Amino acid sequence: MATEKKNDKERSVEERLQNLYQLQSYLSEIDRIKILRGELPNEVKDLEDEIIRYQTRIQKYKDEIEELKNLVAQKKGDINERRIKIEKYEEQINNVRNNREFAFLEKEKEFEGLEIELAEKNIREANEKQEQKAAEIVRAEEGLADNKHILEEKRKELEEIVSETRMEEENIRMKAKDLEQKIDDYTLAAFKRIRKNARNGLGIVTVQRSACGGCFNRIPPQRQLEIKMHKKVIVCEYCGRIMVDGALVGEVQPEVEAPVKPKRKLSKNS
Numbered sequence: 001m002a003t004e005k006k007n008d009k010e011r012s013v014e015e016r017l018q019n020l021y022q023l024q025s026y027l028s029e030i031d032r033i034k035i036l037r038g039e040l041p042n043e044v045k046d047l048e049d050e051i052i053r054y055q056t057r058i059q060k061y062k063d064e065i066e067e068l069k070n071l072v073a074q075k076k077g078d079i080n081e082r083r084i085k086i087e088k089y090e091e092q093i094n095n096v097r098n099n100r101e102f103a104f105l106e107k108e109k110e111f112e113g114l115e116i117e118l119a120e121k122n123i124r125e126a127n128e129k130q131e132q133k134a135a136e137i138v139r140a141e142e143g144l145a146d147n148k149h150i151l152e153e154k155r156k157e158l159e160e161i162v163s164e165t166r167m168e169e170e171n172i173r174m175k176a177k178d179l180e181q182k183i184d185d186y187t188l189a190a191f192k193r194i195r196k197n198a199r200n201g202l203g204i205v206t207v208q209r210s211a212c213g214g215c216f217n218r219i220p221p222q223r224q225l226e227i228k229m230h231k232k233v234i235v236c237e238y239c240g241r242i243m244v245d246g247a248l249v250g251e252v253q254p255e256v257e258a259p260v261k262p263k264r265k266l267s268k269n270s
Contacts (some may be wrong), residue, residue: 014230014248019183020191020204021249026176031201033165033172040158047151054144061133061140068126068133075119075126082112082119187233194240205236206246215239 089109096102180188195203198214205213207227212219217238219227227234228245235242 013232016183016187016233017204017230017242017244018249019179020187020242021206021244023176023179023183023191024195024202024204026172026179027195028201029172030169030176033169036165037158037161040154040161044151044154044158047147047154051144051147051151054140054147058137058140058144061137065130065133065137068130072123072126075123079116079119082116086112086116191242194235194242198239198241202241204242204244206244206249206251208246212236212239212241212243214241219243 086109089105089112093102093105093109096105183191191203195201200214202214207213207219207224208216210219210221210224211217215236215238217236219236223234226232227243228247230245230248233242
């Protein structure tokens with residue numbers, strides 16, 4: 001009975017390793033398809049972000065122009081009011097009774113004149129800024145149009161590649177999803193974590209020429225023996241990848257040729 005349980009346990013480990021290796025092959029195939037697409041998805045995303053930045057910039061310029069227009073309208077209103085005041089002061093000056101009143105009205109008239117000059121200066125500056133903002137809008141709209149054109153081409157190019165590989169990728173993803181149901185949650189989570197941290201996306205590798213198939217560091221003989229026994233899940237002490245015996249997953253390992261010993265030269269005396 002104990003032997004049966006032991007064999008079931010060993011078989012369970014073997015199945016987990018086989019399923020993990022098969023899952024890795026599916027995921028590697030999906031990675032290959034993504035590589036075929038190259039940097040296009042990232043380029044499309046960057047262009048979309050750039051278009052949003054252009055649109056935001058254009059809207060900002062338009063809002064600033066609107067504020068400047070409101071400022072100009074306000075300053076023009078101030079100028080009209082101050083000119084009315086000046087006309088009123090001029091009428092009062094004609095009817096002054098003493099020098100003190102005259103000096104006061106002249107001062108008020110001068111003050112209003114200075115305020116008008118300042119308002120006119122503000123209007124000129126605001127109009128100049130409006131022209132600058134309008135020019136910025138033109139440049140931004142040109143950049144926006146260029147990016148939209150490039151984005152359209154990139155999207156078409158990406159769609160062509162995706163359409164060619166979509167069916168293949170969907171089939172592989174379905175197989176991978178079905179296979180994940182056969183793997184326990186703990187082992188699957190550990191595998192995904194290892195794969196995420198691995199530079200080449202390999203979470204499980206075979207032993208190749210007495211070395212880890214992921215980082216190629218040499219594996220001690222005792223460790224190799226444990227891997228071949230399939231009694232437990234073993235990870236590489238250097239890169240953390242799960243290691244599996246190539247024979248278990250049907251991978252033929254290249255034979256290492258024994259070094260040819262040089263022939264011993266016979267001495268003249270022999």
